[in-house]
Amino acid sequence: MKGPILLNFKGKKALVIGGGKVGMRRAETLAGYGCSVTCVDKNMEVPEKPVENIRYIKAYCRIETALDGMDLVVAATDQRELNAQILESCKIRGIWCNVSDDPEHSDFIFPSVVRRGDLTISVCTDGASPTLTAQIKRELEEKYNESYAERLSLLKQLRLHILKTETSPEAKKRRLKELTALTIEELQREVEKI
Numbered sequence: 001m002k003g004p005i006l007l008n009f010k011g012k013k014a015l016v017i018g019g020g021k022v023g024m025r026r027a028e029t030l031a032g033y034g035c036s037v038t039c040v041d042k043n044m045e046v047p048e049k050p051v052e053n054i055r056y057i058k059a060y061c062r063i064e065t066a067l068d069g070m071d072l073v074v075a076a077t078d079q080r081e082l083n084a085q086i087l088e089s090c091k092i093r094g095i096w097c098n099v100s101d102d103p104e105h106s107d108f109i110f111p112s113v114v115r116r117g118d119l120t121i122s123v124c125t126d127g128a129s130p131t132l133t134a135q136i137k138r139e140l141e142e143k144y145n146e147s148y149a150e151r152l153s154l155l156k157q158l159r160l161h162i163l164k165t166e167t168s169p170e171a172k173k174r175r176l177k178e179l180t181a182l183t184i185e186e187l188q189r190e191v192e193k194i
Ligand SMILES: C[C@@]1(CC(=O)O)C2=NC(=C\c3[nH]c(c(CCC(=O)O)c3CC(=O)O)Cc3[nH]c(c(CC(=O)O)c3CCC(=O)O)/C=C3\N/C(=C\2)[C@@H](CCC(=O)O)[C@]3(C)CC(=O)O)/[C@H]1CCC(=O)O
Pocket: 025, 026, 029, 098, 099, 100, 101, 102, 103, 106, 108, 109, 110, 111, 112, 113, 123, 124, 125, 126, 127, 128, 129, 130, 131, 133, 134, 137
């Protein structure tokens, strides 16, 4: 069974093999998390707006050398056999691999993600219905709108202040809980008092 964890991608290196629709989306997702990404495609088409953390390489994938030094690999070619070979080579080397057409054997898969500042909500159906995943994501985007980024930033400041100043563990817990019921305007007023 797969379970969610949040990885720290800073300083990590990822290889995405196959820079088609899915591979390019994965490369951009990983780059967005701060990962250094190399994307290899035999027909590489560099996008109009290249992404800073992505090296775009036009070449056939050479598994033997391409995997060296990689922390994560995504096999996203349209060749099932090649994708399976990439997974096998990663297993031998102890590198975690995602195969875009084989969630069952992948070491990790890509959930759908809603981000609001420090808030991360991820949704996944383990490949059962990515369409339902996308629907649930849209519902969450509406419920947890952009204002949650501001709300969290205020809550963070207040939490740090309470942790520093409040000595009683019970009072600490109670005050932290009370804060989550406040509106943004009320939170702003609380921050001004710090
Ligand atoms: C969340 C998101 C993240 C991302 O991909 O970045 C994602 N799929 C997204 C879009 C999307 N997926 C598909 C379509 C075409 C329309 C449709 O059919 O609905 C579209 C729409 C589009 O492409 O625009 C179909 C599809 N998906 C998979 C297969 C292969 C298979 O099932 O074998 C096929 C059938 C292929 C075929 O038959 O053609 C497999 C996976 N897709 C996953 C994630 C993983 C499981 C997630 C889960 O179950 O929750 C997993 C296992 C991949 C993995 O992570 O290894 C992203 C939404 C972005 C967002 O809105 O946030």
